Amino acid sequence: MKRSIHQNISVDCVIFGFDSSELKVLLVERELHDEKTGELIFKDRTLTGNHIYLHEELESAARRILDDLTGIDDIYLEQFFTFGSPSRISKEKDKQWIRSQGRNPDEHIVTVGYFSLLDINRVEIKHKDRNVAWYPVGEVGELGFDHNEILDKALSTLRDKLMKEPLAYELLPDKFTLTQMQTLYQAIMGVEYDKGNFRKKVAKMKYLIPLDEKIVGNAHRPPRLYFFSRDVYEFTRKQLFDFSV
Amino acid sequence: MKRSIHQNISVDCVIFGFDSSELKVLLVERELHDEKTGELIFKDRTLTGNHIYLHEELESAARRILDDLTGIDDIYLEQFFTFGSPSRISKEKDKQWIRSQGRNPDEHIVTVGYFSLLDINRVEIKHKDRNVAWYPVGEVGELGFDHNEILDKALSTLRDKLMKEPLAYELLPDKFTLTQMQTLYQAIMGVEYDKGNFRKKVAKMKYLIPLDEKIVGNAHRPPRLYFFSRDVYEFTRKQLFDFSV
Numbered sequence: 001m002k003r004s005i006h007q008n009i010s011v012d013c014v015i016f017g018f019d020s021s022e023l024k025v026l027l028v029e030r031e032l033h034d035e036k037t038g039e040l041i042f043k044d045r046t047l048t049g050n051h052i053y054l055h056e057e058l059e060s061a062a063r064r065i066l067d068d069l070t071g072i073d074d075i076y077l078e079q080f081f082t083f084g085s086p087s088r089i090s091k092e093k094d095k096q097w098i099r100s101q102g103r104n105p106d107e108h109i110v111t112v113g114y115f116s117l118l119d120i121n122r123v124e125i126k127h128k129d130r131n132v133a134w135y136p137v138g139e140v141g142e143l144g145f146d147h148n149e150i151l152d153k154a155l156s157t158l159r160d161k162l163m164k165e166p167l168a169y170e171l172l173p174d175k176f177t178l179t180q181m182q183t184l185y186q187a188i189m190g191v192e193y194d195k196g197n198f199r200k201k202v203a204k205m206k207y208l209i210p211l212d213e214k215i216v217g218n219a220h221r222p223p224r225l226y227f228f229s230r231d232v233y234e235f236t237r238k239q240l241f242d243f244s245v
Numbered sequence: 246m247k248r249s250i251h252q253n254i255s256v257d258c259v260i261f262g263f264d265s266s267e268l269k270v271l272l273v274e275r276e277l278h279d280e281k282t283g284e285l286i287f288k289d290r291t292l293t294g295n296h297i298y299l300h301e302e303l304e305s306a307a308r309r310i311l312d313d314l315t316g317i318d319d320i321y322l323e324q325f326f327t328f329g330s331p332s333r334i335s336k337e338k339d340k341q342w343i344r345s346q347g348r349n350p351d352e353h354i355v356t357v358g359y360f361s362l363l364d365i366n367r368v369e370i371k372h373k374d375r376n377v378a379w380y381p382v383g384e385v386g387e388l389g390f391d392h393n394e395i396l397d398k399a400l401s402t403l404r405d406k407l408m409k410e411p412l413a414y415e416l417l418p419d420k421f422t423l424t425q426m427q428t429l430y431q432a433i434m435g436v437e438y439d440k441g442n443f444r445k446k447v448a449k450m451k452y453l454i455p456l457d458e459k460i461v462g463n464a465h466r467p468p469r470l471y472f473f474s475r476d477v478y479e480f481t482r483k484q485l486f487d488f489s490v
Contacts, residue, residue: 006253006353007253008251008252008253008254009253009254009329009353009355052329054331054353055331055353056331057329057330057331058327058329058330058355079326079327081324082303082324082327082357084254084297084302084303084357085302085303086299086300086301086302108251108254108299108300110254110303110355110357112327112329112355163486163487164409164486182488185488189488193488198488201484201488202488204484204485205485205486236485237485237486239446239449240449240450240481240485241408241409241450241482242408243427243430243434243438243443243446243447
């Protein structure tokens with residue numbers, strides 16, 4: 001059975017990945033060729049997204065699209081914002097692209113944004129369909145549609161979460177060095193921290209527990225390993241900010 | 246110029262209000278009458294919401310609907326979640342209602358949820374259009390469409406924010422008693438706190454500053470007033486959870 005496309009609703013996934021040094025985002029190549037001559041009209045990149053089917057759940061659509069493009073079918077996705085500005089599709093090349101898909105660029109299309117954050121070293125892209133690749137978040141250039149705006153909003157949501165929830169420790173190994181931790185924070189926040197100040201802050205955070213173990217190697221002063229105690233974190237947070245007993 | 250309605254997109258507003266003792270939500274009455282006889286078919290309540298116009302911004306639509314229904318035109322609205330399940334409109338009376346508006350209940354309609362929290366004592370509903378009133382959140386009964394689900398999601402978003410952000414102090418007077426504060430927390434969280442435990446917690450929170458002033462009156466032991474220090478709150482939070490310098 002051929003499923004009908006919902007003309008007015010799409011989903012877009014902002015899949016962030018950390019590769020131990022940089023924050024990256026998964027983008028898909030978009031190429032428009034002349035129907036007759038086959039000549040390339042333009043080539044650029046967009047977030048992973050597409051229209052949903054009529055009577056399809058929003059999150060199922062997001063998962064289906066991600067799976068079709070990348071073979072990644074089992075990651076945590078969180079809905080973060082819905083974009084519905086009538087000026088979303090105003091660039092001529094976006095209109096051309098939509099027409100080439102047999103759709104009407106003057107439709108008022110609303111897109112529901114999902115985001116995820118994963119460890120690039122632990123995930124394998126299977127490239128089922130189009131060209132999909134990781135790009136550093138600061139080097140994405142001009143994306144199709146309003147996808148730069150969607151990426152910016154996802155990034156600010158991610159940064160806000162990093163400050164309010166113990167998100168960082170899901171991307172760090174169970175035992176980590178302060179250099180690994182500082183690298184992760186810098187990558188996501190997009191800023192450089194002073195090493196001394198960063199370590200002074202860590203020393204105050206009782207939920208970051210220094211271990212006796214050190215990384216084995218040839219280093220003159222092997223770095224100390226730390227452990228994140230979720231119990232101490234929750235206790236500290238609740239004691240200071242939460243009135244539920 | 247008559248504006249066309251977007252057949253597939255609506256917005257719904259969950260307007261929470263605190264009246265110094267209870268958490269309430271703004272609901273609108275929905276009445277369906279037989280077209281010929283005028284006889285009442287059903288009467289129930291929904292959140293304040295409606296379809297958007299084609300080429301209208303989502304947030305503008307939310308504000309327009311709220312203004313049309315209540316005359317409230319200037320409150321803080323925050324987008325919190327988009328609901329797009331194909332089973333959203335499955336009850337027979339919801340289908341009847343949609344048909345009575347000249348629309349097709351088999352359309353796959355996605356609704357974008359906005360929420361707000363305001364002080365009922367400081368806002369005046371002007372009842373511009375339909376019957377709109379405040380209801381305690383625990384006594385809303387069965388709402389139209391999937392609005393119980395939307396209300397639940399808004400409530401859990403609000404509770405989560407109350408634990409992670411200094412939201413409570415926007416609804417309390419500048420100087421408040423611990424009883425006022427406990428009442429607010431209980432109303433939003435939907436639980437009762439033990440008075441002694443609540444006060445023990447407050448004593449640990451350096452950003453809640455006891456004043457020398459007390460409420461003047463005939464009470465044998467007039468209650469002490471407290472003040473919320475945003476500076477101390479931010480300092481405490483940053484010192485313990487935030488690595489930005």
